[in-house]
Amino acid sequence: MTYIEELCAAACGAAQKLxxxxxxxxxKMLESIASAIEKNADEILRANKIDVENCPADKAAFLDxxxxxxxxxxxxxxxxxAVARIDDPVGxxxxxxxxxxxxxxxxxxxxxxVAAVIYEARPNVTADAAALCLKSGNACVLRGxxxxxxxxxxxxxxxxxxxxxxxxxxGALQFIDKTDRSYAAELLKMSDYVDVVIPRGGEAxxxxxxxxxxxPVIASAGGICHVYVEKTADLKMASDIIFNAKTSRPSVxxxxxxxxxxxxxxxKFLPSCLARLxxxxxxxxxxxxxxxxxxxxxxxxDYDTEYEALILAVKVVKDCAEAIEHINRHNTKHSDAVVTxxxxxxxxxxxxxxxxxxxxxxxxxxxxxxxxGFGAEMAISTQKLHARGPIGLEALTSxxxxxxxxxxxx
Amino acid sequence: MTYIEELCAAACGAAQKLxxxxxxxxxKMLESIASAIEKNADEILRANKIDVENCPADKAAFLDxxxxxxxxxxxxxxxxxAVARIDDPVGxxxxxxxxxxxxxxxxxxxxxxVAAVIYEARPNVTADAAALCLKSGNACVLRGxxxxxxxxxxxxxxxxxxxxxxxxxxGALQFIDKTDRSYAAELLKMSDYVDVVIPRGGEAxxxxxxxxxxxPVIASAGGICHVYVEKTADLKMASDIIFNAKTSRPSVxxxxxxxxxxxxxxxKFLPSCLARLxxxxxxxxxxxxxxxxxxxxxxxxDYDTEYEALILAVKVVKDCAEAIEHINRHNTKHSDAVVTxxxxxxxxxxxxxxxxxxxxxxxxxxxxxxxxGFGAEMAISTQKLHARGPIGLEALTSxxxxxxxxxxxx
Numbered sequence: 001m002t003y004i005e006e007l008c009a010a011a012c013g014a015a016q017k018l019x020x021x022x023x024x025x026x027x028k029m030l031e032s033i034a035s036a037i038e039k040n041a042d043e044i045l046r047a048n049k050i051d052v053e054n055c056p057a058d059k060a061a062f063l064d065x066x067x068x069x070x071x072x073x074x075x076x077x078x079x080x081x082a083v084a085r086i087d088d089p090v091g092x093x094x095x096x097x098x099x100x101x102x103x104x105x106x107x108x109x110x111x112x113x114v115a116a117v118i119y120e121a122r123p124n125v126t127a128d129a130a131a132l133c134l135k136s137g138n139a140c141v142l143r144g145x146x147x148x149x150x151x152x153x154x155x156x157x158x159x160x161x162x163x164x165x166x167x168x169x170x171g172a173l174q175f176i177d178k179t180d181r182s183y184a185a186e187l188l189k190m191s192d193y194v195d196v197v198i199p200r201g202g203e204a205x206x207x208x209x210x211x212x213x214x215x216p217v218i219a220s221a222g223g224i225c226h227v228y229v230e231k232t233a234d235l236k237m238a239s240d241i242i243f244n245a246k247t248s249r250p251s252v253x254x255x256x257x258x259x260x261x262x263x264x265x266x267x268k269f270l271p272s273c274l275a276r277l278x279x280x281x282x283x284x285x286x287x288x289x290x291x292x293x294x295x296x297x298x299x300x301x302d303y304d305t306e307y308e309a310l311i312l313a314v315k316v317v318k319d320c321a322e323a324i325e326h327i328n329r330h331n332t333k334h335s336d337a338v339v340t341x342x343x344x345x346x347x348x349x350x351x352x353x354x355x356x357x358x359x360x361x362x363x364x365x366x367x368x369x370x371x372x373g374f375g376a377e378m379a380i381s382t383q384k385l386h387a388r389g390p391i392g393l394e395a396l397t398s399x400x401x402x403x404x405x406x407x408x409x410x
Numbered sequence: 411m412t413y414i415e416e417l418c419a420a421a422c423g424a425a426q427k428l429x430x431x432x433x434x435x436x437x438k439m440l441e442s443i444a445s446a447i448e449k450n451a452d453e454i455l456r457a458n459k460i461d462v463e464n465c466p467a468d469k470a471a472f473l474d475x476x477x478x479x480x481x482x483x484x485x486x487x488x489x490x491x492a493v494a495r496i497d498d499p500v501g502x503x504x505x506x507x508x509x510x511x512x513x514x515x516x517x518x519x520x521x522x523x524v525a526a527v528i529y530e531a532r533p534n535v536t537a538d539a540a541a542l543c544l545k546s547g548n549a550c551v552l553r554g555x556x557x558x559x560x561x562x563x564x565x566x567x568x569x570x571x572x573x574x575x576x577x578x579x580x581g582a583l584q585f586i587d588k589t590d591r592s593y594a595a596e597l598l599k600m601s602d603y604v605d606v607v608i609p610r611g612g613e614a615x616x617x618x619x620x621x622x623x624x625x626p627v628i629a630s631a632g633g634i635c636h637v638y639v640e641k642t643a644d645l646k647m648a649s650d651i652i653f654n655a656k657t658s659r660p661s662v663x664x665x666x667x668x669x670x671x672x673x674x675x676x677x678k679f680l681p682s683c684l685a686r687l688x689x690x691x692x693x694x695x696x697x698x699x700x701x702x703x704x705x706x707x708x709x710x711x712d713y714d715t716e717y718e719a720l721i722l723a724v725k726v727v728k729d730c731a732e733a734i735e736h737i738n739r740h741n742t743k744h745s746d747a748v749v750t751x752x753x754x755x756x757x758x759x760x761x762x763x764x765x766x767x768x769x770x771x772x773x774x775x776x777x778x779x780x781x782x783g784f785g786a787e788m789a790i791s792t793q794k795l796h797a798r799g800p801i802g803l804e805a806l807t808s809x810x811x812x813x814x815x816x817x818x819x820x
Contacts, residue, residue: 016738020761091761099783103772112794113764195794210624216795217626237817244819328426350812351430351501354523362513362815371820372811373509384522384605384808385626386796398794401782402760405772407647409654410781 004186007141007174008193011114014171015139019111021169023088026135029168030084034077036162037127037155041073047154048123055147065122066148076124076155079376083131086375089394090137104404109397111137113195116187117378118143118209120201123151129200130159130173132378136396139172141194143187145201146179153177181208188213198391200379218391221382222306223253223334225364228323228349229269230340231262237361238339239273242312244363245337247280251308253380254335254367258303258313260323263289266316270294274314282310289316303330320345324352331355333382335364356381356388414596417551417584418603421524424581425549429521431579433498436545439578440494444487446572447537447565451483457564458533465557472557475532486534486565489786493541496785499804500547514814519807521547523605526597527788528553528619530611533561539610540569540583542788546806549582551604553597555611556589563587591618598623608801610789628801631792632716633663633744635774638733638759639679640750641672647771648749649683652722654773655747657690661718663790664745664777668713668723670733673699676726680704684724692720699726713740730755734762741765743792745774766791766798 001009018026037044048068055063068076095107115138117129126144133140144152156175163170176183188197191214198218199209206219227245229238245256261269266289274284274294284290286297294314301313303326317323327336337359338349346360357367367389369377374392381387387395411419428436447454458478465473478486505517525548527539536554543550554562566585573580586593598607601624608628609619616629637655639648655666671679676699684694684704694700694707701707704724711723713736727733737746747769748759756770767777777799779787784802791797797805 016735016762016764019764020758097783099776099781101781103776103781105782108760110761110764214620216793218795234817240817240819248820325426348430350518351520352426354426354429354520355810357811357813360812360814362813362818363820365820366509366513366813366815366818367811371509371511371513372515373507383626385628388808389811398798400765401767401777401799402770403767403772403776404770405776407644407650408772408776409650410658410773410775 002186003178004176004183004190005193007176008114008187008190010171011139011141011174012193014169015111015113017169018134018137018139018172021137026088026137027084028166029134029163030080030131032162032166032168033127033131033159034080036158037073037077037080040158041070043158044068044073044151044154045070047150050150051148059147062147068123068151072124076127079124080127080131083135083376086135086393088135089397094399101408103408106402106404107399108402109394110400112396112398114139114141114193115396116141116143116190116194116197116215118184118187118197118199118201118205120145120205123148123155125200126152126155127159128376129378132376132393132396134172136393138396139174141174141176141187143176143184149177149179184208185212188215191215198378218379218381218386218395219383220253220379221332221334223255224258224304224306224330224332225254225256225334226258226260226327226331226336227256227364228260228327228336228338229262229265230320230323230338230342230345231264232341232345233265233339234341235265235269238269239276241337241339241361241363242273243276243280245365246277246282246312247310248365250310254365255308256312256364257305257307258315258330260315260317260326263316263318266293270314277312280310282312284312284314286314287316290314306332320348324349328352328354333384334380335359335367337362337364412596413588414586414593414600417586418524418597418600420581421549421551421584422603424579425521425523427579428544428547428549428582431547436498436547437494438576439544439573440490440541442572442576442578443537443541443569444490446568447483447487447490450568451480453568454478454483454561454564455480457560460560461558469557476558478533478561482534486537489534490537490541493545493786496545496803498545499807504809511818513818516812516814517809518812519804520810522806522808524549524551524603525806526551526553526600526604526607526625528594528597528607528609528611528615530555530615533558533565535610536562536565537569538786539788542786542803542806544582546803548806549584551584551586551597553586553594559587559589594618595622598625601625608788628789628791628796628805629793630663630789631742631744633665634668634714634716634740634742635664635666635744636668636670636737636741636746637666637774638670638737638746638748639672639675640730640733640748640752640755641674642751642755643675643749644751645675645679648679649686651747651749651771651773652683653686653690655775656687656692656722657720658775660720664775665718666722666774667715667717668725668740670725670727670736673726673728676703680724687722690720692722694722694724696724697726700724716742730758734759738762738764743794744790745769745777747772747774
């Protein structure tokens, strides 16, 4: 067995035991991890100092996300406890019926088994991902980025020792302490042991995982999110929503990149709305109609770029049908919003826009595990199978059928 | 655009229109297809005759499945109508809550989009798959096996004309009329247009799809299904269940391949149970303990083969824990049964056995879309993500979030 095979096989064995652990046991596992992280904060800080010193100058953008202090370590432990407080989805019956022959069929939430989590930069993901996997009854194989390798290794060791020291199933946590990509590539082939792989990072990581995985993937794309202002909209509300969606945190995936406006109201709406955005430092890029109404707008426009910056693409559309067509052509199936007072438009937009989250009269910025009330999230799925949107504990389970008979034969 | 790109792009465009078709419209689409199949039975029979004549001698096993007659064509039309009668899952709200900030979050069933179905042999799948996809609001790209190409082409043409002739969205049905594998391989890369690929056929087809797909797959493995007779079992019931699971239709995936028996009751149970199976023509292959109790059993035993024949592997186990460990090592995550009167064993078996369907005191043979009450099935999923077990209409949908605010910003 190779190093990777050994880790994965160990996780697989532990997963079978975790599958019948009750919520109380799993919560105790998490509490032991949280306490151990707190107790060993100094050790984590020492390891983190090495990673920070090693951080190359061209990765300065990562530096803030990489650097830990006592407050961040306390927040990491608190994050693990927050997961412990979330309801355990395992064992929940999601459907139940009797067949014509009297068989009782129940559909029950069960752990997926072994989850591989491949992540970048922020070392708190080591604790987050472990907590989410354990609480949902899954063993995990963690593989963090090389920038945080020393910090990740120490956090992992502390968690593992906490489980082992309290006689919990410590095989449920595995960590790949080699950062060469070939190990990650090998991990992606371990379909005999690993049931799902979740990449958590940038577009390049996602591509690498999708191109190499022989295991089902739960992937997220970046967010090219739209706000469409329909002609019946409350224009004050519309202005507030696009302002919030674009400016409140432009670097995140649920920020808006494109504003679509019905031609009927463009003249009334765009000049003041765009002036407000422009006043907040937003660069406006628009089509011909937009530039006519707001001459400060740049004519060059690209509807397929996730700017992650104070740049907004604007387009005037004929009607709702054109808006929906535009959105379905250019969105990344993440989050799109309409501002409208028409019930017909609400319905057609909700049904037709192909996205994980469709907003009616609200900002796209709400697509987030905490905002949804999931307590925490592993990532935000933009694929359509298994789970869309914020990946909380439920998305980390599968549903199996448990069927009760009294000697039924067919 | 290549031939395959054109088909897939057309399906993608049609999918967006189908997404907001109501159940009544979709049912009318299916009725138009069913009538057209009936009306054009002669044409289908003529095409089928060519396929039957072309069927090579070494594919004689397929011949029965390939050959159509008037009765089978009537059944095909009736199958389409049966799908029309199933409840439309699209638009169903599966969860609904308010967040702390008063946003109303609803989780709503929506079509997946475009499904590619790659299938073998039986031409009725052309109509079945089309009906299931349309009713669940999905456009589909069908790719049948070369043995049935003439029949498939005609059935497809009839369905397509029926939709077009009644002014329905005929782009929702696409068919690849070229049987060279390179076209199927290209289809598996169409991630810009196709949302899911479902292979329906043997192990080789599944392997080909999993190895080449850049699109999420819903796959099924064969079934190595187990019946475990625990020491508290009603032995008459146990004998009936294994007899049914092994002999009622040995060639199908939900038939049992392996019998596990607790050592405590082996002496009492095995001789008569195995004599009954042997009397029905079943070849018994067992471990040492089995051969001791039933000398007619062959000593050579292999727990990793799906026999699809009247052959049964038997093993005497120490206890429930050993049985579960054996099952999780050798099963294909399809269907496994326990016969027991112990509530503890029922619970531990249901929680620990990793399979799409876990049976308590019932035969594994019930894993089937019709038996489950789904009306029809696309295949039986043995993967753990998205959908396990019989793939009915619900498994052909995804769930998206539709979020209602009143100007909510974050």
